[in-house]
Amino acid sequence: MANNADVEQLAHQFAEFLKKKKYRNTQERNKVIERIAELDEHFNADELYLYMNAKGDKVSRATIYSTLDLLTQCHILMKHRFQGESAHFELASRMPNHDHLICVECGRIVEFREKSIDAISVSVSKEFGFKRIRHSLQVFAVCHDPTSCEHNTQD
Amino acid sequence: MANNADVEQLAHQFAEFLKKKKYRNTQERNKVIERIAELDEHFNADELYLYMNAKGDKVSRATIYSTLDLLTQCHILMKHRFQGESAHFELASRMPNHDHLICVECGRIVEFREKSIDAISVSVSKEFGFKRIRHSLQVFAVCHDPTSCEHNTQD
DNA sequence: GTTCTTGCAAACCCTTTGCACGTCT
């Protein structure tokens, strides 16, 4: 939980977005982006809510959800949905164009980059006359680490 | 809604699964598989429930959910989760190993087969010491058909 | 001062569950 990805740069990017859309630049929204920059891992709305509460920030769940939505709109965050779980978010800048390898036994998620998938998704889109925006590839598998598979749920 | 994929073969496959697992072969479960064989498209639990009700079958939502789960377990159905929507199902035999191209404007879903993705998912799994089970690739894009994009939500 | 955002709790959707009744073996 100590990444400190360019908070300034993120805050700036967010402020620009808000201005362009004529949304207000509130304290809560700024707190959210500060805290998000501290996170290294995927997180969901409730984890962020609890994290911020633990840090003494007083931001409601409703605001968390609404701000996460804004941050996804302006591509600061990527929103993922693994299996039947709650939505997970992560900084788009953290590891561009990666996909996920998910252990169906222990829930562990490994990130990987495989550039050919990008090219494939572009060519498939073109083939059907679509304009590609992004893709999401999830590979479900079983990891080989029995200890993790027995004890962990999302490590 | 008129495919009539091998109902017999599906029913047989399901019956075998039930027997092996010592689950009971009930009227409701059989009705479900019959109706599913009639469906050409993806569907969700509620759509199936309404479809069956319209056809005069009296099967509760609880049973629909439980039966869809069994059918997924024995690989007769594939279960997908697109975006933030409800779970969608489709016959696995309908189009093996395909992935989805999704228009973010109109929601239209195009299926495509691109065999190289399978190979990639296997080699990535191996690289991390995982044993691949399956993958799910969703390509988000904008389709070029303005009419559809304006009026439809899931066509 | 007006409009947008917040916070709270209630509503919401999809899915699962508890329990009494019915059905399969």
Next chain:
DNA sequence: AGACGTGCAAAGGGTTTGCAAGAAC
């Protein structure tokens, strides 16, 4: 007969929403 499956309605988790109070512009 006994165990399991069903149907109903209620509960559950995650997310959204309505409304009154508060902050941004």
